[in-house]
Amino acid sequence: xxxxxxxxxxxxxxxxxxxxxxxxxxxxxxxxxxxxxxxxxxxxxxxxxxxxxxxxxxxxxxxxxxxxxxxxxxxxxxxxxxxxxxxxxxxxxxxxxxxxxxxxxxxxxxxxxxxxxxxxxxxxxxxxxxxxxxxxxxxxxxxxxxxxxxxxxxxxxxxxxxxxxxxxxxxxxxxxxxxxxxxxxxxxxxxxxxxxxxxxxxxxxxxxxxxxxxxxxxxxxxxxxxxxxxxxxxxxxxxxxxxxxxxxxxxxxxxxxxxxxxxxxxxxxxxxxxxxxxxxxxxxxxxxxxxxxxxxxxxxxxxxxxxxxxxxxxxxxxxxxxxxxxxxxxxxxxxxxxxxxxxxxxxxxxxxxxxxxxxxxxxxxxxxxxxxxxxxxxxxxxxxxxxxxx
Amino acid sequence: xxxxxxxxxxxxxxxxxxxxxxxxxxxxxxxxxxxxxxxxxxxxxxxxxxxxxxxxxxxxxxxxxxxxxxxxxxxxxxxxxxxxxxxxxxxxxxxxxxxxxxxxxxxxxxxxxxxxxxxxxxxxxxxxxxxxxxxxxxxxxxxxxxxxxxxxxxxxxxxxxxxxxxxxxxxxxxxxxxxxxxxxxxxxxxxxxxxxxxxxxxxxxxxxxxxxxxxxxxxxxxxxxxxxxxxxxxxxxxxxxxxxxxxxxxxxxxxxxxxxxxxxxxxxxxxxxxxxxxxxxxxxxxxxxxxxxxxxxxxxxxxxxxxxxxxxxxxxxxxxxxxxxxxxxxxxxxxxxxxxxxxxxxxxxxxxxxxxxxxxxxxxxxxxxxxxxxxxxxxxxxxxxxxxxxxxxxxxxxxxxxxxxxxxxxxxxxxxxx
Numbered sequence: 001x002x003x004x005x006x007x008x009x010x011x012x013x014x015x016x017x018x019x020x021x022x023x024x025x026x027x028x029x030x031x032x033x034x035x036x037x038x039x040x041x042x043x044x045x046x047x048x049x050x051x052x053x054x055x056x057x058x059x060x061x062x063x064x065x066x067x068x069x070x071x072x073x074x075x076x077x078x079x080x081x082x083x084x085x086x087x088x089x090x091x092x093x094x095x096x097x098x099x100x101x102x103x104x105x106x107x108x109x110x111x112x113x114x115x116x117x118x119x120x121x122x123x124x125x126x127x128x129x130x131x132x133x134x135x136x137x138x139x140x141x142x143x144x145x146x147x148x149x150x151x152x153x154x155x156x157x158x159x160x161x162x163x164x165x166x167x168x169x170x171x172x173x174x175x176x177x178x179x180x181x182x183x184x185x186x187x188x189x190x191x192x193x194x195x196x197x198x199x200x201x202x203x204x205x206x207x208x209x210x211x212x213x214x215x216x217x218x219x220x221x222x223x224x225x226x227x228x229x230x231x232x233x234x235x236x237x238x239x240x241x242x243x244x245x246x247x248x249x250x251x252x253x254x255x256x257x258x259x260x261x262x263x264x265x266x267x268x269x270x271x272x273x274x275x276x277x278x279x280x281x282x283x284x285x286x287x288x289x290x291x292x293x294x295x296x297x298x299x300x301x302x303x304x305x306x307x308x309x310x311x312x313x314x315x316x317x318x319x320x321x322x323x324x325x326x327x328x329x330x331x332x333x334x335x336x337x338x339x340x341x342x343x344x345x346x347x348x349x350x351x352x353x354x355x356x357x358x359x360x361x362x363x364x365x366x367x368x369x370x371x372x373x374x375x376x377x378x379x380x381x382x383x384x385x386x387x388x389x390x
Numbered sequence: 391x392x393x394x395x396x397x398x399x400x401x402x403x404x405x406x407x408x409x410x411x412x413x414x415x416x417x418x419x420x421x422x423x424x425x426x427x428x429x430x431x432x433x434x435x436x437x438x439x440x441x442x443x444x445x446x447x448x449x450x451x452x453x454x455x456x457x458x459x460x461x462x463x464x465x466x467x468x469x470x471x472x473x474x475x476x477x478x479x480x481x482x483x484x485x486x487x488x489x490x491x492x493x494x495x496x497x498x499x500x501x502x503x504x505x506x507x508x509x510x511x512x513x514x515x516x517x518x519x520x521x522x523x524x525x526x527x528x529x530x531x532x533x534x535x536x537x538x539x540x541x542x543x544x545x546x547x548x549x550x551x552x553x554x555x556x557x558x559x560x561x562x563x564x565x566x567x568x569x570x571x572x573x574x575x576x577x578x579x580x581x582x583x584x585x586x587x588x589x590x591x592x593x594x595x596x597x598x599x600x601x602x603x604x605x606x607x608x609x610x611x612x613x614x615x616x617x618x619x620x621x622x623x624x625x626x627x628x629x630x631x632x633x634x635x636x637x638x639x640x641x642x643x644x645x646x647x648x649x650x651x652x653x654x655x656x657x658x659x660x661x662x663x664x665x666x667x668x669x670x671x672x673x674x675x676x677x678x679x680x681x682x683x684x685x686x687x688x689x690x691x692x693x694x695x696x697x698x699x700x701x702x703x704x705x706x707x708x709x710x711x712x713x714x715x716x717x718x719x720x721x722x723x724x725x726x727x728x729x730x731x732x733x734x735x736x737x738x739x740x741x742x743x744x745x746x747x748x749x750x751x752x753x754x755x756x757x758x759x760x761x762x763x764x765x766x767x768x769x770x771x772x773x774x775x776x777x778x779x780x781x782x783x784x785x786x787x788x789x790x791x792x793x794x795x796x797x798x799x800x801x802x803x804x805x806x807x808x
Contacts, residue, residue, distance in 0.1 A: 140676075255682075289457075
C-alpha cells in the first residue's frame with residue numbers, strides 16, 4: 001500500500017549515542033547463565049544501592065506537600081516562587097552577590113535545563129563549544145536545535161582542565177556559549193578558583209556566555225574545594241545548571257534549575273528574560289508538589305547527610321583508584337576529586353583480541369557481568385581513543 | 391557599566407518570541423492585570439483549565455496514597471528508562487486496552503512530562519523543511535507555539551459550530567497537500583466541549599488515509615464525556631491510519647501539577663516504523679527529560695485502583711456544571727452558543743457585539759468583565775476565534791453560579807438600550 005506521498009518521510013536521526021542507550025545494549029550482552037549479580041559501574045545514579053539513600057527530611061517534605069492537596073495544580077511559569085527563592089538563597093550563600101528569586105528557573109531535572117538553555121541561545125548560524133570528554137546530551141540536544149557543535153579538549157595531565165588556547169582558536173562571532181562541567185562528568189575533576197577565573201576572563205574576551213553544569217555541585221571530596229562558576233558572574237555572564245538529583249540522591253524526582261548568574265545584566269536584558277519565560281511556558285516544568293517541598297529540603301537537610309555522602313564517595317573513589325593502579329592495561333591519568341565518575345585509559349597494546357573501548361566494554365559485560373561505559377559516549381570523534389568511564 | 395563594554399556574541403532568537411507570543415497564560419495575564427484590587431468579592435476564575443484547587447475536584451484518595459507509597463518505599467528515586475518504567479507503560483497499556491478491540495502493547499506507550507511534552511515530542515519529530523501540519527480552529531494554542539518554534543508550517547481547518555464543532559472535512563481536503571505530515575484532533579474538545587461520534591471519527595480517519603498524513607489525537611480530556619455521545623478513542627482507527635494518542639492523568643484525575651502524560655502509538659500496519667517515525671520519537675524522548683519516577687511508580691496503583699464511583703462523581707459534577715451554564719447563559723441576549731458541551735471542561739460562546747455598547751471585541755469584553763465584576767474568562771482570540779469566549783465550567787458550583795450571574799449583570803449593563 002505504498003502511497004507515493006509517503007515516500008517523502010525520510011527523517012534523519014542524529015547519531016544518537018546516549019548513555020542510557022549504550023548501557024541498555026551492554027546489559028543485553030550480559031550472560032543469563034552467570035549467577036553473579038550484574039555490577040553496573042556505567043550510570044551516574046547510585047540510588048539503586050541502599051547506602052546512597054536520600055535524606056529522610058526530603059522524603060517527608062514531598063509526602064507532606066502531596067497530602068496537603070494544595071499542589072496538584074499547574075505551577076506558575078518558571079516554578080513556585082517559594083522554591084525559586086529557596087534555591088536563590090541556597091546558591092547565594094557562596095556568591096559575592098545575592099541572586100534574586102527571579103534569576104532561578106525550575107526545570108524537570110538538569111536535562112531540561114540543558115534543553116532550555118540551548119534552545120534559548122540557538123539562532124541561525126550559531127555554534128556552541130562543548131568539552132571533550134563531556135556529557136553527550138549537550139551534543140544531542142544541540143543537534144536537534146540546529147546549533148553547530150565545536151569541541152575543545154580537556155587536558156588529562158592537568159586535572160582535565162580546559163585547554164583555553166583551543167577554546168580561543170574555536171571561537172568566532174557566531175559562538176554563543178561554552179559549556180564547562182564542574183565537578184566533572186565524566187572525568188571527576190574539581191576545578192580550582194584560578195582556573196575558573198581564567199575561563200571567565202577568556203569568555204569575556206571572546207564574548208561568550210559560560211554554561212556551568214554544576215549538577216554534581218558540592219560533591220567534591222579531594223583536595224580542591226568546589227567553587228561555583230557564578231562567583232565570576234560579574235566577569236562573564238554565567239548560566240548555572242543544577243538539580244537535587246546528585247547531592248540529594250534523587251535523580252528520579254526530576255527537580256533541576258537554570259540560574260542566571262549575571263549581576264551586570266550583560267545577558268539578562270528584559271527581552272532575553274521575556275523569551276526565557278515564554279519558552280518555559282511552552283515547556284512545562286517539574287511536578288508542583290515536588291517544587292513545594294524544595295524550601296524544606298534545602299533548609300532542613302543536615303550537614304551530616306551531605307558529609308556522609310562525601311565520605312562514601314571518597315572511600316569508593318579511593319578503592320577505585322587503588323584497584324586501577326593494580327591493573328596493568330588500564331591507567332587513570334588523574335585521580336578523581338569529585339562527582340561520581342572517573343575516566344580511565346586502556347593500553348590496548350597489552351591486550352590481545354580487544355580492539356577498542358567498545359569491544360572491551362561489551363566483552364566485560366559478557367564475561368564478567370560488569371557494566372562500564374565506553375569512552376566513545378563521552379568523547380565523540382575520539383582523538384585520544386580507548387578510554388572508559390566508570 | 392563603566393568599564394569598556396564587551397562585544398557579546400549572543401543574541402536571542404526572535405523566532406522564539408513569536409512562537410510563544412500567544413499562549414493561554416499570556417492572554418489570562420493580560421485580563422487579570424485589569425482586576426479591581428478594591429473589589430472585595432472573590433475572583434471567579436472561569437478562564438483556565440485547572441480545577442484542582444477546588445474541594446469538589448480533589449483527586450482520588452487512592453491516587454494520593456499511591457504517590458505517598460511510592461515516595462516512602464524509596465524505590466523510585468532513581469532515573470527511569472527514558473521511555474518510562476516498564477510497570478508504568480504496562481499499566482497505561484492495560485488502562486487503554488479496556489476500550490480497545492485488541493490488547494495494547496506496553497511497547498507502544500511512552501511516558502511523558504504531561505501532555506505538554508507529548509506535544510513537544512510529536513511536533514519536533516514531524517517537523518522538517520517544507521512540511522505543514524493541520525491544526526483545528528478553534529484549538530489549543532500550544533500546538534501553534536510548538537509548530538512555529540519547530541519551523542513547521544501551520545494550516546488551520548475549521549470546526550463547525552453549527553454541527554457540534556465537527557471537523558470541516560471538505561476544508562481539510564482543500565488544505566492538505568503532499569507536504570502535510572499530520573492533523574491534530576482534540577477530543578473531547580478543548581475549547582469547544584465536543585465529543586465526536588464514532589462515525590465522524592471514522593470519516594476523519596478515512597480522509598487522513600486518503601490524503602496521506604497521520605493523526606495526532608489529543609485525548610487529554612479522554613473519558614470526560616458526560617453527554618449523550620460516548621467517548622471513542624481514536625486509536626480504534628489505527629488500522630485505517632496511523633494514530634498518535636496523547637493522554638495524561640492531569641484532567642481525569644485533576645492533577646495537572648503531577649506532570650504525568652503519555653503517547654500511545656497505534657499503527658498495526660507498521661507504517662510509522664517503516665517511515666522511521668517510531669525511531670525518531672524514541673530518539674527524541676531519549677534526549678529529553680522524563681516525568682518523576684515517583685509518579686511513574688505510583689501509576690499502576692492509580693490506574694487500577696481508582697474506583698468507578700470516583701470517575702462517575704467527576705462526570706456528574708461536570709454535567710451539573712454544564713447544565714448550570716446552559717440555564718444562565720441562555721438568558722443572556724448578547725451571548726449565543728451553538729451547542730451544549732458534551733465533554734471536557736469548556737464551552738465556547740459567541741458574542742453578539744452589535745448588541746453591546748462600548749465593547750468592540752472579545753478581549754475588551756474580558757478586560758472590562760475582570761475590572762467590573764472580578765470574573766475571568768478567556769477571550770476567543772486566544773484559541774483562534776475572535777469575538778467568542780471560552781468559559782471553564784470545572785469550578786466549584788457555587789462559584790460558577792456566582793460568576794455566571796455576574797456575567798449576566800455585566801452584559802445587561804453594557805447592552806445598548808433601544
